[in-house]
Amino acid sequence: MAENQILAPKAIHDDGLSNYCVNGKVIGYILKVYLNYYRSLELSCIEKLALTVDGKAVDSHNITFCINGKRFMISQLKDLFAEYWSLETPAELIVMSPTGLSKGDHEVTFTLILRVPYIIPGHTIDTMWKDFKNQEFWRWDNSGTMTVTVLEK
Amino acid sequence: MVNKIKLGVRVFSFRNTKTLEDAIKTIVKIGADAFDVTASMTIKGYPWPSEQMIEYVTGLCSQYKVKLISYDGNVDLGMRCDRRLTEDEMFGYALNDIYYAHRFGAEVHRIQWLLPPSVLARLAPYAEAYDVKAGVEIHSPLIPSSPAVKAYVRMFEKAKSNYIGLIPDFGSLADRPIKFFVDDAMRTGTKTEIMDCMIDGINNKLPESRIEKQIRKMGATEQDVAVLHHPMFHQWEAESDLEGLKDILPYCIHFHGKFFGFDEDGNDINIPVGKILPIIRDFGYDGYIASEYEGNKFTSADPVDQIVKQRALYQKILESCD
Numbered sequence: 001m002a003e004n005q006i007l008a009p010k011a012i013h014d015d016g017l018s019n020y021c022v023n024g025k026v027i028g029y030i031l032k033v034y035l036n037y038y039r040s041l042e043l044s045c046i047e048k049l050a051l052t053v054d055g056k057a058v059d060s061h062n063i064t065f066c067i068n069g070k071r072f073m074i075s076q077l078k079d080l081f082a083e084y085w086s087l088e089t090p091a092e093l094i095v096m097s098p099t100g101l102s103k104g105d106h107e108v109t110f111t112l113i114l115r116v117p118y119i120i121p122g123h124t125i126d127t128m129w130k131d132f133k134n135q136e137f138w139r140w141d142n143s144g145t146m147t148v149t150v151l152e153k
Numbered sequence: 154m155v156n157k158i159k160l161g162v163r164v165f166s167f168r169n170t171k172t173l174e175d176a177i178k179t180i181v182k183i184g185a186d187a188f189d190v191t192a193s194m195t196i197k198g199y200p201w202p203s204e205q206m207i208e209y210v211t212g213l214c215s216q217y218k219v220k221l222i223s224y225d226g227n228v229d230l231g232m233r234c235d236r237r238l239t240e241d242e243m244f245g246y247a248l249n250d251i252y253y254a255h256r257f258g259a260e261v262h263r264i265q266w267l268l269p270p271s272v273l274a275r276l277a278p279y280a281e282a283y284d285v286k287a288g289v290e291i292h293s294p295l296i297p298s299s300p301a302v303k304a305y306v307r308m309f310e311k312a313k314s315n316y317i318g319l320i321p322d323f324g325s326l327a328d329r330p331i332k333f334f335v336d337d338a339m340r341t342g343t344k345t346e347i348m349d350c351m352i353d354g355i356n357n358k359l360p361e362s363r364i365e366k367q368i369r370k371m372g373a374t375e376q377d378v379a380v381l382h383h384p385m386f387h388q389w390e391a392e393s394d395l396e397g398l399k400d401i402l403p404y405c406i407h408f409h410g411k412f413f414g415f416d417e418d419g420n421d422i423n424i425p426v427g428k429i430l431p432i433i434r435d436f437g438y439d440g441y442i443a444s445e446y447e448g449n450k451f452t453s454a455d456p457v458d459q460i461v462k463q464r465a466l467y468q469k470i471l472e473s474c475d
Contacts, residue, residue, distance in 0.1 A: 038169065038194055115231055118229055
């Protein structure tokens with residue numbers, strides 16, 4: 001049962017990268033990313049999300065962010081404050097790519113900067129209620145570079 | 154004074170190293186019968202968990218004969234990219250959380266410190282309708298005597314409701330910095346004289362901007378400045394606010410027994426529990442204090458061992474005569 005899963009200690013697992021096939025043809029690849037935080041967050045807290053694979057930046061228009069049974073564009077994420085990235089299920093980033101990825105190791109740089117929506121550094125409670133214009137929330141840089149293996153083409 | 158305080162455990166202590174069922178099994182094994190959940194961490198589907206999830210958790214409580222004391226929510230003031238939530242929106246989210254606290258069988262709902270007193274006052278009749286006590290957590294850098302906490306107390310005096318209150322986290326009563334944090338900073342480059350200057354400054358309640366100027370004059374690095382401003386650093390007062398604690402006791406509906414670890418003599422490393430617990434006991438508080446281990450950021454000590462140790466320390470203090 002999903003409720004009984006031990007949660008992932010890291011964002012991308014060994015089986016996190018695979019090719020994406022439609023009608024028997026590879027039309028892209030899928031990167032599964034767990035939220036590397038201690039609690040779930042609204043998708044609108046994603047301030048920056050970008051991908052570089054094998055040294056080449058991926059055009060964000062070619063990325064579909066799949067979560068909770070839904071499929072979103074990266075540009076939509078900032079408005080999705082009623083959609084949550086919870087801890088036990090990874091987001092699936094589908095990257096459209098005519099060649100997909102070869103079997104073997106690939107270097108993935110995942111840029112993820114999160115706005116932590118309940119911490120405002122430098123403000124105390126005493127100033128916070130008076131200062132509704134200033135919205136400087138804590139930013140958490142969750143980016144990283146890792147080698148991930150595509151197990152089969 | 155007869156001790157009526159009961160001791161629970163916050164599942165938050167284990168972070169995500171245990172499933173909820175394993176956390177409950179562990180809690181039972183160490184002799185506790187009550188727990189808190191931080192819903193955004195532990196309850197899949199938060200803020201709108203499924204019926205299946207509700208059945209699962211209430212089923213675990215029956216199976217293992219444990220009580221859920223607090224269902225904790227979040228006030229995600231900055232969830233939108235364009236503006237903060239309004240008071241109405243904070244009210245709406247908290248009301249939703251109180252509904253689910255009721256569905257999960259919780260006695261208490263923890264609200265984060267971002268929700269203003271006026272909104273907590275509005276929640277009172279709804280909390281009563283759902284038979285869940287809603288409390289705002291007093292978490293560092295707040296202390297019981299902070300103006301913000303006094304604002305809640307003024308509201309409580311007018312609202313006269315048993316269904317809204319405060320949840321002090323013991324971290325708000327720390328009287329020194331977290332030793333592990335200080336050691337880590339110094340191990341990674343912060344010089345003794347800079348650290349001493351920062352600690353002195355905070356003990357003397359200097360504004361951070363002034364302390365920053367002082368340490369920059371002393372040649373502080375950007376890492377040193379980051380240490381100064383880090384949320385885990387300036388979380389103490391030179392003297393623990395025990396008088397403030399006494400003043401707010403009538404409004405306390407739950408407590409978080411926050412701790413980071415113990416020194417060689419078995420004392421809490423930064424929270425004077427020997428003084429805090431008798432105050433709460435002697436007031437006649439008969440609710441729970443829920444252990445919350447937060448040393449996992451700094452050491453690889455086993456959270457379970459640490460909680461067992463803490464419970465023994467708390468029992469010893471509570472059963473001793475002053």
